[in-house]
Amino acid sequence: MVGLAVVAFFVNWYMFVPEHTTASGTIQGLGTDVIPKAARLAAYTAVPLALLFMLLDRLRPQGLWLWAVAFVWGGLVATAIAAPINTWASSHLSIIGDGDPATSTRGAVFIAPYVEEAAKATIVFWLAILLRNRIVTRLSTIALAGLAGSGFAFVENIVYYGRVYRYVATTSGTGVDAQQAMNQLAVMRGGMTFFAHPLFTIMTGLGLAVALRARSRSVRILAPVSGYLLAALLHMIFNATASSAGQAGTMLWFIALSVVGAVAGLVINDLRRERALVVARLTDYVRAGWLPDTDPENFSRVRRRASALWHAAWTGPATWWATLRLQQSMTDLAYLRDSIHRGLVDETGQLRESELLGDIGRRRPAAIVAATEPVPYPWRRWRGRIRLPWQTRPVTWPGAGSNSAGDGGLGSSGTGYSPVDPRWGPPRQ
Numbered sequence: 001m002v003g004l005a006v007v008a009f010f011v012n013w014y015m016f017v018p019e020h021t022t023a024s025g026t027i028q029g030l031g032t033d034v035i036p037k038a039a040r041l042a043a044y045t046a047v048p049l050a051l052l053f054m055l056l057d058r059l060r061p062q063g064l065w066l067w068a069v070a071f072v073w074g075g076l077v078a079t080a081i082a083a084p085i086n087t088w089a090s091s092h093l094s095i096i097g098d099g100d101p102a103t104s105t106r107g108a109v110f111i112a113p114y115v116e117e118a119a120k121a122t123i124v125f126w127l128a129i130l131l132r133n134r135i136v137t138r139l140s141t142i143a144l145a146g147l148a149g150s151g152f153a154f155v156e157n158i159v160y161y162g163r164v165y166r167y168v169a170t171t172s173g174t175g176v177d178a179q180q181a182m183n184q185l186a187v188m189r190g191g192m193t194f195f196a197h198p199l200f201t202i203m204t205g206l207g208l209a210v211a212l213r214a215r216s217r218s219v220r221i222l223a224p225v226s227g228y229l230l231a232a233l234l235h236m237i238f239n240a241t242a243s244s245a246g247q248a249g250t251m252l253w254f255i256a257l258s259v260v261g262a263v264a265g266l267v268i269n270d271l272r273r274e275r276a277l278v279v280a281r282l283t284d285y286v287r288a289g290w291l292p293d294t295d296p297e298n299f300s301r302v303r304r305r306a307s308a309l310w311h312a313a314w315t316g317p318a319t320w321w322a323t324l325r326l327q328q329s330m331t332d333l334a335y336l337r338d339s340i341h342r343g344l345v346d347e348t349g350q351l352r353e354s355e356l357l358g359d360i361g362r363r364r365p366a367a368i369v370a371a372t373e374p375v376p377y378p379w380r381r382w383r384g385r386i387r388l389p390w391q392t393r394p395v396t397w398p399g400a401g402s403n404s405a406g407d408g409g410l411g412s413s414g415t416g417y418s419p420v421d422p423r424w425g426p427p428r429q
Contacts, residue, residue: 001073005076008077012079012080016159028163038161041182041183041186042186042190045194049153054067056143057139057144058302062135062140070144070148074120074149074150076151078120078148082116082119086111117235121231124204124208138209139267139270149199150198153196193256199259199260200231203231204224204227206227207230210223213344215342277335278331279300281334281335282295285357290357294370299327309327310375311371312324312368314375315368323367329363330360336353
């Protein structure tokens with residue numbers, strides 16, 4: 001993946017940064033001086049979106065490596081695949097588009113959606129195939145698809161911002177400053193339509209998620225295809241109306257926001273549904289005597305899991321790693337049990353079940369299951385070890401001797417009590 005990302009980076013650099021001379025004219029490149037400015041504006045959208053999707057993938061976190069793979073694939077590999085195919089296919093439509101056939105409206109509507117959505121979603125399919133035991137929740141599939149779409153939008157925004165900056169800077173009579181023109185485009189693409197590419201890719205990811213949890217072979221085939229076609233359809237509508245102004249463009253923008261709201265509601269519902277699934281399936285192991293009766297609640301509530309990880313982070317790297325792996329194994333075990341219960345896996349699921357139970361048993365002694373004690377912050381440990389200068393010797397007060405009420409003198413930290421006659425009591429009549 002690292003080698004592929006490096007190759008894709010240089011392919012993108014060659015396509016977009018230098019100038020290119022074609023039969024129909026000269027395509028002006030971005031230039032190295034514009035890229036930092038455009039990248040800074042594009043990051044204002046890409047960074048919050050990436051953090052949002054990583055936070056969404058919290059029931060079974062895939063980890064920084066797979067998150068980076070999905071984002072880099074969308075930003076470098078998918079763009080390196082889609083850009084030349086878009087140009088080649090658009091040229092076969094015999095449309096002349098200002099030196100670059102891919103800039104034509106017809107190519108953007110009828111070619112780019114299918115090519116780009118296939119290029120972005122490929123990484124999600126590869127991860128689901130190669131890491132079948134790790135991609136178990138629908139939220140993980142949505143998060144990886146959203147990261148791939150966010151990476152694609154990040155690089156595409158850099159190209160669009162840089163092109164408008166270069167065009168205004170080298171064209172007289174535009175009546176606007178180059179930086180101002182780039183800022184206006186950033187408000188439109190990065191502010192009002194920031195959700196576009198992640199939303200499209202999530203449609204394909206949802207179709208794949210449905211296929212992974214379905215028993216029917218027809219559903220396993222049709223669900224990803226339907227998700228991909230829906231993503232391409234939404235992309236086509238978006239590209240067709242991107243330059244629309246007036247009432248039609250405003251209406252379609254509100255429709256797009258409604259789709260985003262529907263997807264957000266689906267994600268929230270999945271959070272509740274998947275928590276209930278973990279509780280139900282881990283309870284099966286509690287009834288069989290394999291797990292303590294407190295595990296379903298401790299490993300299904302996101303707040304308790306996060307609290308345990310935070311507590312383990314201040315205890316030590318080994319404890320944090322054992323806690324993280326224990327939580328992941330618990331989630332994998334719950335979804336594996338659900339797959340066995342629904343008949344989605346064959347007898348090899350029992351071998352995987354034994355592996356997970358063994359892993360849980362080995363990691364439990366070194367992990368923190370539930371944070372029941374105060375967090376061991378360093379300053380709490382130092383407070384008991386470090387004493388101030390005036391605390392290193394006892395305080396002696398003038399005229400203070402032995403205290404009849406205790407063993408220490410006045411100002412002593414010790415507390416003593418005078419002996420009591422056990423025969424003492426209230427007077428008897």
